[in-house]
Amino acid sequence: MPKSYNEICKAARYRLTGHGDRRIGALMESFENADPAMETDIYGTGSIINDFEKDIACFLGKENAVFFPSGTMAQQIALRIWCDAKGLKNVAYHPLCHLEIHEKDGMKMLHHLEPALLGTKDRLFNMDDLKSVNKPIACLLIELPQREIGGQLPSWEELISISDFCRNEGIKLHLDGARLFEVLPYYNKSAADVCSLFDSVYISFYKGLGGIAGAMLAGSAEFTENAKVWKRRHGGDLISLYPYIINAEHCMNKRIGNMKKYWRHALAAAERLNKLKGVKTVPEMPVCNMFHAYFAATKENLESIFADIIEKYDLAIVTNFKEIDGSTCKSELSFGDSFELIPQEILDKAFDRLESEFIKLMKK
C-alpha cells in the first residue's frame, strides 16, 4: 500500500513547523531531574500545584490562578462565573471562537449561555461590532491572536479602547490567551501588561510552549476561588494533576524565551511562501509564530508537489492541506523548535524548486 501524505510527512527528517512529533518521551524528559520522593498534589492542594499557580499568577499580574486540565473547561467556567455574577446569559465573542466551533457546544449545553457573535468570520471584530451588540452581555472574550483567521491581532490601541469600553459598560473582559506568550514580542509588552486589560485570563501550556496538556485560569482571588468550585463540578479537580504541571513548568522554562525567534521564523517562512505563484499567507506579515497559507490548487496537486520536496530534500513544508473549494486549499502553520534544525541550503533549494513547480502548476 502506498504511504499516505501524512505518513510521508512524518517520515521526513526536517519540518518547517512545530516542535516535532508528539511522543511520550516529552513526559519522560520533563521528569528527568524530578525527585521521586516529592509529594504529589491532592485535589488542588499541595505545593506542586499551588506554587506553580502563584508563579503564573505573578507572571500574568493577577492575584491568583488555577491550573486546569484543559482550556475548554477553564474558559467555559470563566464565562459562567461572569454571567452568574451579572445574572445574564449572554457573552460576546468572535464567530470562530474556540467555544463556538471546537467544543461541541459545551458552553450552551452545560451552562446555557448564548453568544453574541461579533463581526464576520473572515476578520477581527472591532469597536463598531462591539457597540452594535443589541442585548446586554456579561462578558466579552478576546482571543489573542485570533487563531482561525491566521493568528491576527488588533492594535494595542484598539485593545485599550475595547478594554476601556468594557470597563465603562460593566462588561467583564476575558482573554483567551491560548497563544498569549506568542504575541508578546509583537506588542512588545509583558504578559502582565497585556493581562492588565482583562478581568480574567486563560493560558495554555501546549501551544507555543509545547507542553503535553493543561491550562491556567487567572484573575482575582474571588474569581479563582469560584473557578475551583466549578472545576470540581466539571470533573476537572483530579486527585493529581502533577504529570501536566511538572511538564508545563519544564516547557515554560524551556521555551518561554523563544517566542521572538519562533515569530522571526514565521516571518521568514511567510516571505518565502508569498513568493510562490498561487500562494498567499494570512496575515501577509505574521504577527506571531503562526499564519494561514492559501494555495490556489487542488489537494492532490499540492500533496504531489510537497511529497516530491520531501523525497528530494527530506523536508516537510506543509503537512496538512484542507480543501476549501475545488481549487483552493488552506493550511495552518505554527513555528516552533523544528525550523532552526533545517540546514539553510536545504531550505533554499526546496523553495527554489517550489518556485518553479508552482509556476508550472499555475500555467495549467
Added chain:
Amino acid sequence: MPKSYNEICKAARYRLTGHGDRRIGALMESFENADPAMETDIYGTGSIINDFEKDIACFLGKENAVFFPSGTMAQQIALRIWCDAKGLKNVAYHPLCHLEIHEKDGMKMLHHLEPALLGTKDRLFNMDDLKSVNKPIACLLIELPQREIGGQLPSWEELISISDFCRNEGIKLHLDGARLFEVLPYYNKSAADVCSLFDSVYISFYKGLGGIAGAMLAGSAEFTENAKVWKRRHGGDLISLYPYIINAEHCMNKRIGNMKKYWRHALAAAERLNKLKGVKTVPEMPVCNMFHAYFAATKENLESIFADIIEKYDLAIVTNFKEIDGSTCKSELSFGDSFELIPQEILDKAFDRLESEFIKLMKK
C-alpha cells in the same frame, strides 16, 4: 512547633492502610519501561488510548469504553446520556452517592438533573426503597461497594433482583464501580459477570489499583460515542491523556491480582480493631479492602494513643480521625500494599498495647 498528628503518621515507617504516600515517583516508575519514541494519543485517538479502552471494555464485558480524566466527569455524563435518552430529568441513587456529596452539585448545576434519594444514609438501599420512588426515573446508580457506609455490598441475589426490576421498568442501571475490582473476590464473580447486570459502568484507576488518576466509562458503542461528545463538552477531551493511561495500565497489571489479599488484610485488621474496647467496625466483617471504624473517644485522646503507638512501634494504624460528635470519632481504612510490609511481631505488640490503652481509656 510540635508535629501535627498527620505529620507524625507520615513519618512512620509502617502503615496499616493504603499503598504508601502519593509521590511523583509513581509516575516515573510506570514510565521506566516505556519507549520514548511512542506516539501520544491526540484528542481521544491513537493506539495508546484506544487499545487500552478496548482492553478494559473486553475485561468488563462491554462493547466499548472511553478513558476519562475523572470519575466525576464520567458519571455525570453517563446519567445525562440516560436522562436525555428518556427525556427525563430524574435519576435515583443512595443519599451518600459521590454525585450527591463530593461534586459541589455538578450534576444539578451543569446537567440540571435531580436525584431521588433511596433509603437512608446509614444503610444500603433495597428493592422496597426503589419501588417506593414516586416519580419516573431514567437511571438508577448503584455504587459497589457503598463507600460512605464502610464499603457495604448488597447480596448477589439482591443485585440481580434490582437489575431485573430496572430492565422490566425501562430504567437504565449504572454502576459506580470506583472500587469494582475490590469487591469481585467477595462476589466470587468476574468483572464481566457483575457488569452484565448494568447498562453502563464507571471504574477508577486510583482506588485499589493505586494509579495517579483517571477513569473508564464503558457500555454499548452508541453510549460511548455519545460519551465522547460529552467528554469534549466538559473539557475532558485533553489533547493527550497518556500520562494517566500508561500509569493506569501499569497499576492494573501490578495490582489487579491483589484484591483478595487486600480484602484478607482488611478482615484481619477489622478483627483486631473490634477486639478493642470502645471500637467497632462497619461492616463488622469487611466485604472488600475497606471498612469504617468507630471509636467511642475524643479525637484528642485517640491521636494521643495512636501517636504513642507510632513512637513505640513506628506503625501508623489510623491516620485520620473525623469527629462525629463530642465523644465519637470515625475513620475510613482502605487496605493496599502497605499492610504486608509490617512485621507480624510489631503488629501483635502494637495491638496488644492498644488493647490495654483502650481499656484504660474506657474506664475514664
